[in-house]
Amino acid sequence: MMALSPAMIGGLGILALFVLMAIRVPIAFAMLAVGLVGTAVLNGLHPALGMLATESFTIASSYELIVVPLFILMGNVATQAGMSGALYDAAYAWIGRMRGGLASATIFGCAGFAALSGSSIASALTMGKVSIHEMQRFGYAPRLATGVVAAGGTLGILIPPSTGFVLYAILTQQSIGRLFLAGVLPGLLLALLFAGTVSVMCWLRPTWGPRGPVSTWREKAETTVAALPILVIILASIGGIYTGIFSPIESSAVGAGLAILLGFALRRLTFRGLWSAVLDSGHTTATVMLILISAYVLNPFISLTGVPHVVGQWLAEISAGPITTLTLILLCYLVLGCFLEGLSMIVLTMPIFFPIVTGLGFDPIWYGVIIVIVLEMAMISPPVGVNVFIVRSIAPQVALAEIFLGVLPFWVAMILLLGLLIAFPSIATFLPDTMMH
Secondary structure, eight states: OOOOOOOHHHHHHHHHHHHHHHOOOOEEEHHHHHHHHHHHHHHHHHHHHHHHHHHHHHHHOGGGGGHHHHHHHHHHHHHHHHHHHHHHHHHHHTTTTTTTHHHHHHHHHHHHHHHHHHHHHHHHHHHHHHHHHHHHTTOHHHHHHHHHHHHGGGGGSSSSHHHHHHHHHHHTOOOHHHHHHHHHHHHHHHHHHHHHHHHHHHHHSSGGGGOOOOOOHHHHHHHHHHHHHHHHHHHHHHHHHHHHOHOOOOHHHHHHHHHHHHHHHHTOOOOOEEEHHHHHHHHHHHHHHHHHHHHHHHHHHHHTHHHHHHHHHHHTTTOOOOHHHHHHHHHHHHHHHHOOOHHHHHHHHHHHHHHHHTTTTOHHHEEEEEEEHHHHHTTTSSSOOOHHHHHHHHOOTTTTHHHHHHHHHHHHHHHHHHHHHHHOOOOHHHHHHHHOO
């Protein structure tokens, strides 16, 4: 009987991983099982169990990971205190009078909330609860109302603080601060592209986004003042990183602390609300940690099999240039995004593609922004698009197919942003290169 090579064992392991996910085994447990069994096959049971214990302790005791629960807590507290709704009201007061203005206000509301939560799911869920009912009340087409929330929510993993950037930084040993800076301009640009997409859709279909009522200057001033607490938190936590006053880890503590203090000071937060925010943050953090531990168990198995080297050799043999190779990698991500959740996809693919990309001379910080945008696309791609299902849970009367059609124009806007970043990498690298040189 022919002995299997390490690469063949790696291929079987990856196949087993997809089979486990196909039968609905949670991604973290699927990765853990494949990584543990695969390492045991190649190196023996005792080294595999030792690796499991070592990697679990390393991740659980990682100082850098403090940012995950604290930024998540900051977003949950802001939601409990009604700060996200206040931000949306301010955006609507200023641009709601425009055709499609309520949808554009939702986009900018999502962008603002993204700077608090760092989570696409939280952004879509929170802004969806606030905005979908209002858009329906003003006669917006269900396709536009739901599509704009699903797409706008994806800004949560691009505009810092971002759990996607934190995960990428830990897996690739990059600077969290530099990645946060790199996400600012692309995040703002994508929000503008989304708003432009809304304008085009409403120009082609005027009945999809009718004009809202005119807000008086007094209403604009009142809603802006009501949104000041959330702006203070954003400026203090994120601005502190940009100015070098404190590190991303200290920023997460400052942001969470400010959210709690302002919530109580303004009498918008109760102890019951704080406890609910703490519980939600604990659940989300546990999920992220389990995925990370599983990734750190799977990654050594992938490395032992030599699969990254095989893929790199194949790309070298087809004599593709750097841009062509990058395009092939992004196409792989787009296909995988139809079946895998975004954060799971990054931990599965980083051991394979990251060495190839850095070997081609691409900036790892720039590549991190590219990957996070592709993850955003995965969150609204059928059939797994997580944000689409979140929106469906808020608006069950809208058909799932209708929501997927609604996000399609925004998917095209993300493709356009990818093209701009590939053509002009400085969009992502300018801030980290100038502010953290």
